[in-house]
Each structure stands twice: as C-alpha cells, then as structure tokens.
Amino acid sequence: MKELMLMKGNEAFAEAAIRVGADAYFGYPITPQSEVMEYLMAEKPYERTGMVVLQSESELGAINMVYGAAACGKRALTSSSSPGISLMQEGISYIAGSELPCLILNVVRGGPGLGTIQPSQSDYFQATKGGGHGDYRLIVLAPSSVQEMFDFVSLGFELAFKYRNPVMMLSDGVIGQMMEKVELSEQQPRLTNQQIDELYPWATTGKKPGKDRRIITSLELDPSKQEKHNLKLQEKYRKIEASEVRYETLQCEDAEYLLVAFGSSARICQKAMDLGRAKGIKVGLLRPITLYPFPYAIVEQLSNQVKGILVVELNAGQMIEDVRIGSHDRIKVKHYGRFGGMIPSPVEVLDALEKQIIGD
Amino acid sequence: MTEEIIIAGFGGQGVLSLGKILAYSGLMQGQEVSWMPSYGPEMRGGTANVIVILSDERISSPVLSQFDTAIILNQQSLDKFESSVKPGGLLLYDPNGITRPPQRKDIHIYKVEATTEAAKMGATKIFNMIILGAYLKLKPIVKLENIEKGLEKSLPARHHNLIPLNLQAVKKGMEILETVHAL
Numbered sequence: 192m193k194e195l196m197l198m199k200g201n202e203a204f205a206e207a208a209i210r211v212g213a214d215a216y217f218g219y220p221i222t223p224q225s226e227v228m229e230y231l232m233a234e235k236p237y238e239r240t241g242m243v244v245l246q247s248e249s250e251l252g253a254i255n256m257v258y259g260a261a262a263c264g265k266r267a268l269t270s271s272s273s274p275g276i277s278l279m280q281e282g283i284s285y286i287a288g289s290e291l292p293c294l295i296l297n298v299v300r301g302g303p304g305l306g307t308i309q310p311s312q313s314d315y316f317q318a319t320k321g322g323g324h325g326d327y328r329l330i331v332l333a334p335s336s337v338q339e340m341f342d343f344v345s346l347g348f349e350l351a352f353k354y355r356n357p358v359m360m361l362s363d364g365v366i367g368q369m370m371e372k373v374e375l376s377e378q379q380p381r382l383t384n385q386q387i388d389e390l391y392p393w394a395t396t397g398k399k400p401g402k403d404r405r406i407i408t409s410l411e412l413d414p415s416k417q418e419k420h421n422l423k424l425q426e427k428y429r430k431i432e433a434s435e436v437r438y439e440t441l442q443c444e445d446a447e448y449l450l451v452a453f454g455s456s457a458r459i460c461q462k463a464m465d466l467g468r469a470k471g472i473k474v475g476l477l478r479p480i481t482l483y484p485f486p487y488a489i490v491e492q493l494s495n496q497v498k499g500i501l502v503v504e505l506n507a508g509q510m511i512e513d514v515r516i517g518s519h520d521r522i523k524v525k526h527y528g529r530f531g532g533m534i535p536s537p538v539e540v541l542d543a544l545e546k547q548i549i550g551d
Numbered sequence: 552m553t554e555e556i557i558i559a560g561f562g563g564q565g566v567l568s569l570g571k572i573l574a575y576s577g578l579m580q581g582q583e584v585s586w587m588p589s590y591g592p593e594m595r596g597g598t599a600n601v602i603v604i605l606s607d608e609r610i611s612s613p614v615l616s617q618f619d620t621a622i623i624l625n626q627q628s629l630d631k632f633e634s635s636v637k638p639g640g641l642l643l644y645d646p647n648g649i650t651r652p653p654q655r656k657d658i659h660i661y662k663v664e665a666t667t668e669a670a671k672m673g674a675t676k677i678f679n680m681i682i683l684g685a686y687l688k689l690k691p692i693v694k695l696e697n698i699e700k701g702l703e704k705s706l707p708a709r710h711h712n713l714i715p716l717n718l719q720a721v722k723k724g725m726e727i728l729e730t731v732h733a734l
C-alpha cells in the first residue's frame with residue numbers, strides 16, 4: 192500500500208531525504224525553506240536511519256560540511272534560498288572542482304539582495320550559467336509539484352553519484368510552500384561504510400594497509416595538469432548533455448503557439464493553456480525538467496512547428512535566452528514575467544500570449 | 552467537480568488552518584487537492600490568504616485570480632477579493648469589523664456572525680470552524696465525517712480532545728448562516 196500524504200513541498204523534500212537513505216543534512220534557516228530543517232529535526236532521522244541533521248553556523252558552514260561528507264562518499268544534502276545560496280557558491284565550486292556528489296535545494300525567493308520572502312524564479316542564471324567561479328556546471332532539476340519535490344531527491348542523488356557532480360533542485364516559494372498530495376516511496380537503507388568503500392573508489396574512507404592514498408582536492412597548481420582536469424570535466428558535461436535531458440510536453444502535437452515554463456510558472460501555464468484551448472487557441476506547453484542540461488533539441492523541433500513562443504518565468508527574462516538559442520531566433524520568442532514575489536494568474540498569462548504572440 | 556476557493560483575513564484568525572482542514576478533508580474523500588498560502592512576514596496581523604482547490608481531476612495551477620467561492624474575514628480582504636469571485640459565485644463573510652459591505656449584484660452573498668458566536672461559546676479559537684460550517688451548509692462538498700478525519704490529520708495529537716468542540720462549532724456555523732443577496 193503506497194503511503195499518501197498531504198504535504199508542503201519543503202516537507203516532501205525533507206521526507207524524501209530520509210527515505211532515500213541520505214547520510215547527512217547540513218543547513219541553515221531562511222524563509223521560505225526553513226520547514227526543510229524543522230521537519231528533519233522533528234522527525235529525528237538519527238533514530239530512524241542514523242542520518243545526521245545539523246544546523247551549521249551559516250550557509251557557508253553548511254556547504255563546507257556537505258563538501259566534507261561528500262568527500263567520504265556519503266550522501267549529503269543542504270537547502271537554502273537565494274541569498275543563502277549566494278553564500279554557498281564558493282563551496283559549490285569547490286565541490287564541483289573536486290568532482291564530488293551532493294544535492295542542493297534552492298527555494299527561490301524574490302531578489303536581488305535581501306529581497307522578499309515571496310516566490311520568484313530569478314536564480315535561473317545563477318543555477319545554470321555560473322553561480323560560483325570556474326568552468327563547471329550543476330545538473331539542475333526543476334520540480335513543479337510536491338510529488339517532484341519528493342521524487343527528484345532520489346533522482347538527484349542518482350545523477351550526482353553517477354557523474355560525481357553536484358546536483359541542484361531549483362524550486363521556488365510556491366512549490367516549497369504549497370501543499371499537495373504526495374505518494375511516498377519505501378525507506379531505502381543507508382549504505383554501510385564497506386559498501387561505500389566498494390562502490391566509490393575515489394572516496395576517502397580511511398587508510399588501510401595495501402590501499403592507495405585517495406586524495407580529494409580542487410587544487411592543482413601545475414597549469415597543464417589543471418587544464419587536463421578541466422578537459423575531463425568538460426567531457427563529463429558533454430556526456431550529461433547527451434544523456435540526461437528531461438522535459439515534459441503537454442498538448443504540443445497540434446500546437447500553433449507554445450508556452451515554455453518551468454517550476455511553478457509551468458503550473459500556471461497549464462491552466463492558461465486549458466483556458467486558451469477552451470477559446471479555440473491551439474497552444475501547447477513545454478516544461479523543461481532539467482534546466483541544465485537544457486532541452487535545446489525539443490525547442491528546436493517545436494520552433495519548426497509553431498508560429499511563436501511565449502516564455503513565462505517569474506523573473507526579468509533568463510530562460511528565454513536558452514529558448515532563443517534552441518530556436519535559433521527563427522521565430523518570435525517573447526518573455527512574460529512578474530518580479531519581486533508577484534505571481535501572475537493564468538488569465539494574465541493567456542492575455543500576454545494573445546497580445547504578444549498571437550495578436551502581433 | 553472542481554471548487555476553487557480563496558480564504559482571506561488577517562494573520563492569527565486561522566485562515567490558513569481553515570484551508571488546511573478543508574484540504575485534508577478533501578484528501579480523505581479521495582479528491583485532488585492543493586493549498587497555496589500567501590502571507591507577510593508578521594506572525595500576527597498583516598494579511599493572510601490561502602487558495603484551496605478541491606477537484607476530481609488533476610489540478611493545474613495552484614495559483615488563481617478568479618474563484619468559485621471567497622471566504623472573507625476582514626475589511627481589507629473584502630476590498631481586495633470581492634471582485635475576484637466569478638459571476639454566479641459565492642461570497643461568505645463575517646460582518647464583524649466590516650464597515651463597507653459587499654456591493655456586487657451578480658454573485659450569491661451570505662454572512663455568518665462567527666466572531667460573535669465564538670465569543671458566546673467562550674472559545675474564540677474555533678472561530679474559523681464556525682465559518683467552515685457556514686460554508687459547508689452552502690456547498691456540502693465535504694462530508695462531516697471527513698471533516699472529523701481532516702481534523703485528526705491536521706491537529707497535533709495532544710489537541711485531539713478539542714475535536715468535539717471543533718465539530719460543535721462547525722454545526723453551529725451551519726445554523727447561524729444568513730442570506731444577504733441570493734441570485
């Protein structure tokens with residue numbers, strides 16, 4: 192019998208962390224994701240599975256604790272929101288440079304700066320293009336439901352360990368705070384130290400006689416070696432781009448117009464699409480699930496079919512750049528968004544589609 | 552069947568809790584549900600509203616601008632959300648503190664003196680359950696037994712002894728509902 196619960200997105204993420212057998216959560220409170228750590232503390236997973244939950248002195252502390260745990264081959268994760276994620280960027284770069292797996296949740300809020308506690312999607316650039324320093328990429332998953340907040344924890348760790356790369360779940364204050372039905376999977380056991388030692392020959396699990404030293408570092412002062420290391424990372428990213436693209440298409444088969452949106456704006460667009468279809472407008476929706484690797488191929492394919500694309504995001508226009516790359520600027524691609532925590536209604540989105548894309 | 556509801560008042564009135572109980576109750580009877588809160592950083596006062604959707608089909612957007620029902624608990628919310636009720640929809644409000652009552656002629660308007668009644672019952676905290684009762688009288692979308700199950704799920708175990716009082720409040724709300732403008 193599957194367990195069915197009504198939970199907040201943040202809570203579903205936290206429950207998933209326990210159920211997938213995560214070893215450690217290090218975090219720091221910030222609205223709108225404080226429920227993650229509050230839930231974990233209340234559930235006492237140390238008694239359930241031996242999972243450690245620790246509030247660090249700051250977000251900087253949290254990401255470095257994740258770095259340390261990941262170096263030992265442990266499944267470690269953290270969560271924060273925009274300003275806190277900014278504090279973690281240096282640590283994330285180190286983790287990526289050291290080729291370590293981990294999961295980071297960003298429940299995006301309005302910015303820039305201290306901003307607001309209300310939802311936004313304005314960290315797309317930070318998550319997919321840069322964030323920290325250096326030539327690295329994060330695998331970025333964008334949940335658009337409470338169920339995906341739960342499911343992507345397992346997927347996130349799977350990808351993180353497959354590629355030895357940090358994975359970010361880019362959520363927002365709508366998905367994190369709303370409550371929906373969620374089906375919970377069964378409890379997976381945590382890996383034993385022996386299993387970690389066998390599965391991950393790179394992990395620092397203690398020097399034993401006859402065993403080579405294992406070194407985790409992102410430091411390499413010899414430039415020719417550092418270049419080789421970067422080439423190795425780039426090879427990895429090409430593999431990820433070739434194999435891990437994920438997206439969802441809704442009513443695109445006969446679509447004349449296309450909405451592209453991720454996360455909570457994709458949910459709003461779904462309703463806008465329903466309203467549009469009821470009026471006889473042949474509109475479809477493309478929902479990228481991986482923001483990196485971005486689904487350029489399907490964008491290109493659909494841009495050969497539709498007359499125009501409206502990219503709907505709670506920001507000033509970030510993902511639209513990737514949509515324009517995918518469509519090679521062959522057709523009209525426009526942006527509709529609200530900022531600072533304002534959330535558009537489905538009616539507003541349909542209105543924008545009619546005025547900016549269809550009406551022109 | 553899809554019912555799109557907004558519940559709005561000020562922080563501390565039990566707006567979000569009311570929404571949660573409705574959502575849990577919907578879940579108990581096998582429906583799709585969503586609960587989307589909006590509130591400021593203050594713990595008391597300020598504005599608080601929640602959009603609750605109960606449906607037989609998968610819910611697309613948890614965020615809406617037009618509703619089948621608006622449950623309004625203060626003047627500020629009335630000013631903000633009166634216009635968001637769909638034509639032919641329902642507006643239910645507590646007249647306590649309302650100086651400018653709703654004006655629309657194309658929706659059903661009802662009122663319930665929940666604040667006064669809660670004070671009479673000597674239990675101001677179950678004010679939101681009286682509101683719930685009035686709403687269910689108008690739209691019996693959830694059975695009382697599922698409300699009870701919903702209360703069991705949403706109230707922490709140490710407060711389960713208060714469930715009978717909560718159910719009493721729901722029944723009271725059904726009794727004291729008044730029509731203001733029926734279509």
